[in-house]
Amino acid sequence: MRPFDVIGFALQSLGGNMVRTVLMLLAMAIGVAAVVLLTGIGNGAKLYIVDQFSSLGTNLVIVIPGRSDTASNMPATLVGETPRDLTLGDAKALERHASVRLLTPINLGEVYISWRGRERAVPLLGATAPLLQLYFLELERGTFLPEEDMESTRQVCVIGSKVRQELFGQQNALGELVRLGGFRCRVIGILASEGRSLGLDTEELVIVPVAFAQMLLNTEGLLRIFIEARDLKMMEELNTHIKTTIARRHYGEDDVTIITQDSVLAAFDKIFNVLTLTVAGIAGISLIVAGILIMNVMLMAVAQRTAEIGLCKALGAGQGQIMILLISEALVLSAIGGLIGLVLGFCGAWLAVQFYPTLQTTPPAWAILAALGTALGTGFLASLLPARRAAQLDPIQALARH
Amino acid sequence: MIALKQVSRLFTVGGQVVRAMDDVSLNIAAGEYVSIMGPSGSGKSTLLNIIGLLDTPNSGKYYLQGHDVTRLDDRQLAAVRNRTIGFIFQFFHLIPRLTAEQNIELPLLLAGVPRQERQARSASLLAAFGLAERKLHRPDELSGGQRQRVAIARAVINRPAILLADEPTGNLDSHSGGEIIDLMEQLNREGLTLIVVTHDPAIGQRASRRIRVVDGRIASDSSG
Numbered sequence: 001m002r003p004f005d006v007i008g009f010a011l012q013s014l015g016g017n018m019v020r021t022v023l024m025l026l027a028m029a030i031g032v033a034a035v036v037l038l039t040g041i042g043n044g045a046k047l048y049i050v051d052q053f054s055s056l057g058t059n060l061v062i063v064i065p066g067r068s069d070t071a072s073n074m075p076a077t078l079v080g081e082t083p084r085d086l087t088l089g090d091a092k093a094l095e096r097h098a099s100v101r102l103l104t105p106i107n108l109g110e111v112y113i114s115w116r117g118r119e120r121a122v123p124l125l126g127a128t129a130p131l132l133q134l135y136f137l138e139l140e141r142g143t144f145l146p147e148e149d150m151e152s153t154r155q156v157c158v159i160g161s162k163v164r165q166e167l168f169g170q171q172n173a174l175g176e177l178v179r180l181g182g183f184r185c186r187v188i189g190i191l192a193s194e195g196r197s198l199g200l201d202t203e204e205l206v207i208v209p210v211a212f213a214q215m216l217l218n219t220e221g222l223l224r225i226f227i228e229a230r231d232l233k234m235m236e237e238l239n240t241h242i243k244t245t246i247a248r249r250h251y252g253e254d255d256v257t258i259i260t261q262d263s264v265l266a267a268f269d270k271i272f273n274v275l276t277l278t279v280a281g282i283a284g285i286s287l288i289v290a291g292i293l294i295m296n297v298m299l300m301a302v303a304q305r306t307a308e309i310g311l312c313k314a315l316g317a318g319q320g321q322i323m324i325l326l327i328s329e330a331l332v333l334s335a336i337g338g339l340i341g342l343v344l345g346f347c348g349a350w351l352a353v354q355f356y357p358t359l360q361t362t363p364p365a366w367a368i369l370a371a372l373g374t375a376l377g378t379g380f381l382a383s384l385l386p387a388r389r390a391a392q393l394d395p396i397q398a399l400a401r402h
Numbered sequence: 403m404i405a406l407k408q409v410s411r412l413f414t415v416g417g418q419v420v421r422a423m424d425d426v427s428l429n430i431a432a433g434e435y436v437s438i439m440g441p442s443g444s445g446k447s448t449l450l451n452i453i454g455l456l457d458t459p460n461s462g463k464y465y466l467q468g469h470d471v472t473r474l475d476d477r478q479l480a481a482v483r484n485r486t487i488g489f490i491f492q493f494f495h496l497i498p499r500l501t502a503e504q505n506i507e508l509p510l511l512l513a514g515v516p517r518q519e520r521q522a523r524s525a526s527l528l529a530a531f532g533l534a535e536r537k538l539h540r541p542d543e544l545s546g547g548q549r550q551r552v553a554i555a556r557a558v559i560n561r562p563a564i565l566l567a568d569e570p571t572g573n574l575d576s577h578s579g580g581e582i583i584d585l586m587e588q589l590n591r592e593g594l595t596l597i598v599v600t601h602d603p604a605i606g607q608r609a610s611r612r613i614r615v616v617d618g619r620i621a622s623d624s625s626g
Contacts (some may be wrong), residue, residue, distance in 0.1 A: 001511060001513075002514050002516070005511050009511065012499060015499065016498070308497055311495045311497070312508070312512065313480065313483075314456060315489070315509045315556070316480050316481065316484020316509055316560075317512050318476050319476050320477065396457055
């Protein structure tokens with residue numbers, strides 16, 4: 001038989017029982033759509049996170065107290081062990097180097113803020129002036145933290161727009177004194193509405209000078225130090241500077257973890273790749289289920305079409321040709337189901353973007369190819385047993401069924 | 403054309419060996435019109451299946467057009483069936499989802515004949531068999547006689563040398579049955595070797611050579 005005729009014959013056979021065909025197409029299409037959509041969402045989530053981190057600048061270095069390799073591959077702060085605090089002294093020592101463009105020590109905690117009887121709990125971020133550039137923050141009004149010695153405990157704060165709204169309503173907040181923890185503090189700036197950045201809702205944030213934050217939170221240690229290298233080429237030099245400076249100040253102990261943007265991105269990339277593969281695998285199971293359905297229905301079809309198969313044999317079809325006919329039917333079905341699934345998957349991805357515009361659910365090319373390949377492979381494998389059974393039918397017995 | 407030499411076909415049924423064909427030797431020349439008759443279970447269908455290469459004997463030799471076809475493999479047997487033998491069945495065996503034209507073209511489709519040639523050949527047969535108006539109809543839209551004519555057209559479309567008919571009128575009224583026999587006899591007169599298995603003595607008697615099978619053996623073989 002000519003290849004084109006084989007496909008035509010397969011289409012005729014599939015058209016001969018529309019209900020059966022539609023059911024099999026549906027199963028295959030759902031499987032492929034699930035793979036495409038889920039990998040798309042996984043990929044979108046990865047792109048979103050990577051984008052968030054990339055927005056901080058690729059030459060960013062984060063110094064965290066504690067060695068990662070002494071605490072199960074995690075910085076000690078994450079597992080509650082802090083062998084030696086990072087201090088403002090450390091931050092100041094690190095600041096004095098040609099490779100450092102911007103640096104800010106960071107502290108984070110929660111305090112109560114109140115103004116004329118209105119009170120609420122807020123996340124408190126202790127930092128210095130360079131945070132504005134490092135975090136790409138924007139001010140709605142006023143000024144950011146003043147450029148001054150990082151040990152200054154000047155009692156000023158920059159508040160998020162939501163905090164301003166809740167405390168001051170329509171009234172002017174700039175220049176007002178608020179009570180922060182046990183201290184009075186002057187509002188010098190209001191952050192623009194930017195939404196979330198690195199897990200912190202900037203609209204609800206209160207930013208104060210880091211030394212003031214240490215007073216408020218009653219700590220001498222820092223959560224971390226953010227450093228931006230002057231140039232990407234100076235990253236290595238900066239790394240060495242951090243290590244030697246910290247070792248000198250910490251009595252020879254190399255007790256900090258240095259995280260570069262690249263390593264964070266690479267880690268996230270790895271995590272999301274595994275997650276995407278996992279969801280693709282789960283979706284792939286539905287393709288296998290579809291394959292089993294195809295096998296089941298094709299076995300029934302062979303039983304129903306026994307006389308037809310016997311006839312084809314009598315008219316000159318060999319075992320190989322009968323197998324080709326049956327396998328082609330499954331492949332044509334899988335291909336059509338796969339294409340419908342692709343369309344459904346892309347429609348689903350498009351719909352997801354309409355609901356969550358920040359999530360760019362673009363299914364990766366490999367997932368599209370893998371889904372189609374798995375659909376065809378499943379169809380092929382699922383058709384082998386029915387095709388073999390059909391090919392081995394005795395034409396006399398097959399024709400006896402009329 | 404057809405030469406069977408001491409052919410036997412055994413079946414095992416419920417642990418018992420049944421001799422459906424027992425040491426049968428038979429020669430049929432090209433262009434002959436042969437009827438095979440006999441009671442049910444006598445082995446006449448087995449004989450037809452062996453001649454049609456749908457079944458293979460346990461012993462003996464079968465020469466078709468001078469070639470030993472006893473030991474051909476599945477692919478070779480399929481090719482010989484496609485090119486040399488046409489089948490007509492009692493229950494027509496038309497594929498329900500295909501039109502009359504598509505059913506007729508099936509052997510050519512399996513042989514890999516291009517579409518244009520298939521359509522040309524089926525068109526001439528549809529016209530010759532009075533089915534031109536019915537070519538786009540599906541089997542369930544045709545009468546019994548028309549269905550059998552479609553089946554005969556399908557059997558001869560690949561210009562076989564032999565036409566094998568197993569109870570071709572068994573599922574038809576006497577009028578349609580008569581028309582079908584007339585059509586097959588016309589094909590025989592045009593040179594086709596015609597072998598008909600039938601229960602009906604009236605049809606059997608119309609053949610120029612009549613073979614009677616009883617208990618897997620040829621009980622009589624008469625001509626004229």
